[in-house]
Amino acid sequence: MRRPTSQKQISLVFLGCLTAFQILCAGFFVAEFLTEVLGLRHWALPFVWREILQILASLGLVIGSVTAILLLRQMRRRMNDVDRQLRAASGAFGDVMTEFFDEWSLSPSERDVAMFALRGYSNSEIADLRGKSEATVKTQINAVFRKADVTSRAQLMGLFVDAIMSEAPQKTAPNAVPAAA
Numbered sequence: 001m002r003r004p005t006s007q008k009q010i011s012l013v014f015l016g017c018l019t020a021f022q023i024l025c026a027g028f029f030v031a032e033f034l035t036e037v038l039g040l041r042h043w044a045l046p047f048v049w050r051e052i053l054q055i056l057a058s059l060g061l062v063i064g065s066v067t068a069i070l071l072l073r074q075m076r077r078r079m080n081d082v083d084r085q086l087r088a089a090s091g092a093f094g095d096v097m098t099e100f101f102d103e104w105s106l107s108p109s110e111r112d113v114a115m116f117a118l119r120g121y122s123n124s125e126i127a128d129l130r131g132k133s134e135a136t137v138k139t140q141i142n143a144v145f146r147k148a149d150v151t152s153r154a155q156l157m158g159l160f161v162d163a164i165m166s167e168a169p170q171k172t173a174p175n176a177v178p179a180a181a
Contacts, residue, residue: 015067015071018063018064018067019064021060021064022060022061022063022064024057024060025056025057025058025060025061025064026057026061028053028054028057029054029057029061032054089164092164093160093164096160096163096164097115097118097160100148100159100160100163101114104144104147104148105147106143106144106147109130109140110140110143110144110147112130113126113130113137113140113141113144114141114144114156116129116130117141117144117153117156118153118156118157118160123137123138123141124137126141144156
C-alpha cells in the first residue's frame with residue numbers, strides 16, 4: 001500500500017530537480033569556458049542552438065538563485081519562530097519551576113540545590129559550587145525529593161517536563177499515573 005505524498009516530500013523532490021537542473025546549467029557554462037580556453041571549441045550545434053542553450057542555462061541559474069533566496073528567507077523566518085518557541089519554553093520552564101518550588105515550600109538553599117540538580121550537576125559538584133559539604137548537599141537534595149514526592153533526579157526532572165508538555169499539569173499528585181482514556 002502506497003502512502004500519500006506529503007507537501008514536504010513534493011517540495012523536496014522539486015528542490016532536488018531544481019538543484020540538478022542548476023548543476024547542469026552551471027556545467028554547461030563550465031564546459032563552454034573550458035573548451036574555449038583549451039582551444040577545443042568544435043561545437044556540433046549551430047550558433048543559434050548554442051545561444052538558445054546559453055539563454056536557457058542563464059534562466060536556470062537565475063531561477064535557482066531566486067529560489068535559493070526565497071528558501072533562505074523562509075528558513076530565517078522558521079529559525080526565528082523556533083527561537084521564539086525555545087525562549088517561551090525556557091520561560092515556561094522557569095515559571096513552572098518557581099511554581100513547584102513555591103508549592104513544595106523549598107528553602108532558598110533547597111531551591112539552589114534543586115536547580116543545580118536539574119541542570120545535571122552531581123552532589124560533589126553542587127557542594128563545590130555552593131561551598132558546602134557533600135553531606136549537606138545530600139541532605140538538601142533528599143529534602144527536595146521528599147517535598148516533591150520523588151525518589152530520583154530523573155523523576156524530579158520528569159515532573160517539570162510533564163507539567164510543560166501537558167495542557168493541564170496536575171501538581172497536586174505528581175507521581176500519580178494518568179487514567180487510561
